Amino acid sequence: MRTANYIPILEDAGIRPTSTRLLIYDAISRMTDTFSLTSLENELQSIDKSVIFRTLTLFHDHHLIHSVDDGSGSHKFCLCHNHGHCSSEEAHCHFYCEKCHKTYCLNEDAIPPVRIPEGFVAYKVNYIVKGVCAECARKKQP
Numbered sequence: 001m002r003t004a005n006y007i008p009i010l011e012d013a014g015i016r017p018t019s020t021r022l023l024i025y026d027a028i029s030r031m032t033d034t035f036s037l038t039s040l041e042n043e044l045q046s047i048d049k050s051v052i053f054r055t056l057t058l059f060h061d062h063h064l065i066h067s068v069d070d071g072s073g074s075h076k077f078c079l080c081h082n083h084g085h086c087s088s089e090e091a092h093c094h095f096y097c098e099k100c101h102k103t104y105c106l107n108e109d110a111i112p113p114v115r116i117p118e119g120f121v122a123y124k125v126n127y128i129v130k131g132v133c134a135e136c137a138r139k140k141q142p
Contacts, residue, residue: 013062020047024055025064034068034076034094034103069126070096070103078105093127099136103128 003022010017010025027043028035040052056077059065068076078094093106111127 009064013059013064015058015062015064020051021055021058023047024052025059028059028065028077028079031079033105034070034078036074036076038074066091068094068103070094070128071130072096072101072103074101076103081107091125091127093129095129095131095133097133097136098130099132099139102133104133 003019003026006022006025006029007017010021015021023044024040024047027040031039037049037053037056040056041049044052056065060067060077064080065077066080068078070076091111093109093111095104095106096102097104106129111125114122114125116122
């Protein structure tokens with residue numbers, strides 16, 4: 001998709017669509033699973049790390065990307081496929097490979113409902129399945 005196609009998405013989210021923001025959003029939109037600041041740096045070597053970080057923060061604050069806590073200690077994100085208009089029912093699970101340390105989006109698997117005790121207030125749910133991804137499992141076999 002051409003970066004010009006992302007202008008309405010950024011504007012709808014209340015973000016001024018600069019050329020750098022469009023390039024970063026384009027890189028994010030091409031990622032099929034979660035991504036980190038480092039993975040974007042590697043993809044966008046011509047853009048300064050601090051600019052990428054500030055843009056990720058902006059996109060996160062405007063709900064264009066979601067943060068994923070996979071327990072690895074590395075901050076990861078995934079693209080909001082509804083361009084910031086998600087409901088909590090649309091949240092999906094993730095799979096963390098303990099061999100390659102990659103986190104995969106399980107887009108077809110919604111986070112199951114959890115009954116919260118009375119008086120508790122939930123703000124965010126992370127649902128992580130941990131194990132070995134198919135690629136690492138194949139490498140393990142002789």
